[in-house]
Amino acid sequence: MTPAIRPLIAGNWKMHGTSASLGELEAIGEGFAAAAGDGADGLICVPATLISRASGVLGSTPVSVGGQDCHAAESGAHTGDIAAEMLADCGASHVIVGHSERRTDHRESDADVAAKAQAAWRAGVVAIICLGETRRQREAGETLAVLSRQVAGSVPAEATAENAVIAYEPVWAIGTGLTPTTKDVAEAHAHLRAELEKKIGEEAKRTRLLYGGSVKPANARELLSILNVDGALIGGASLKAADFLGISEATRPT
Numbered sequence: 619m620t621p622a623i624r625p626l627i628a629g630n631w632k633m634h635g636t637s638a639s640l641g642e643l644e645a646i647g648e649g650f651a652a653a654a655g656d657g658a659d660g661l662i663c664v665p666a667t668l669i670s671r672a673s674g675v676l677g678s679t680p681v682s683v684g685g686q687d688c689h690a691a692e693s694g695a696h697t698g699d700i701a702a703e704m705l706a707d708c709g710a711s712h713v714i715v716g717h718s719e720r721r722t723d724h725r726e727s728d729a730d731v732a733a734k735a736q737a738a739w740r741a742g743v744v745a746i747i748c749l750g751e752t753r754r755q756r757e758a759g760e761t762l763a764v765l766s767r768q769v770a771g772s773v774p775a776e777a778t779a780e781n782a783v784i785a786y787e788p789v790w791a792i793g794t795g796l797t798p799t800t801k802d803v804a805e806a807h808a809h810l811r812a813e814l815e816k817k818i819g820e821e822a823k824r825t826r827l828l829y830g831g832s833v834k835p836a837n838a839r840e841l842l843s844i845l846n847v848d849g850a851l852i853g854g855a856s857l858k859a860a861d862f863l864g865i866s867e868a869t870r871p872t
């Protein structure tokens with residue numbers, strides 16, 4: 619972690635969860651303070667259909683609620699899409715933009731992602747901007763160049779430490795049980811901090827950089843101990859309160 623940056627432990631439920639999952643959310647909300655102490659923030663990004671109810675369940679806990687995507691426009695003829703204003707209206711304080719699954723499944727470009735971040739800010743919502751290299755790009759030695767390009771294209775110049783969070787998620791580490799080495803994560807995050815500084819100046823020093831990709835209770839302490847890793851974005855392991863809370867515990871000093 620980076621001294622003086624308050625870590626964020628964020629869950630991304632992806633396309634999982636119905637009203638039957640609200641008990642798990644309740645357990646996350648009730649257990650977070652005991653697990654993480656008061657030195658970290660918690661967040662669960664649920665499917666849009668659950669945001670309202672999740673806000674009710676988590677409202678009085680230290681865990682916030684987020685969405686997983688938003689449209690760039692405030693309203694309009696965009697069947698099936700959801701505006702950032704609608705997420706905020708349901709109780710979301712954050713929204714993930716540019717997740718690799720959106721970039722792949724919906725062919726979202728860096729410019730689309732930047733427009734969605736701007737939309738989040740228009741609605742008063744924090745944008746969690748995701749980026750990361752594919753396996754092919756890593757094997758070709760292109761990781762740092764890809765990250766430079768993605769920061770330049772996906773992060774608007776108006777980003778601040780308050781309105782933006784950057785999540786480094788190597789695509790090949792998502793849902794695979796594989797993680798980069800500690801050295802590789804440290805290198806990627808130091809590079810991201812430097813690239814972000816070129817884009818937004820001093821604000822970059824206080825902006826949270828999350829690591830995502832196969833974070834589990836068993837590897838969380840090692841990943842979170844890396845300089846410039848200011849929290850985690852957790853997929854599969856965020857669906858179970860015990861695992862999410864186990865990861866949250868890793869933000870505490872030993």
Ligand SMILES: O=C(CO)COP(=O)(O)O
Binds near residue numbers: 852853854
């Ligand atoms: O994509 C992710 C979070 O956004 C990571 O997913 P997993 O933790 O399941 O690898």
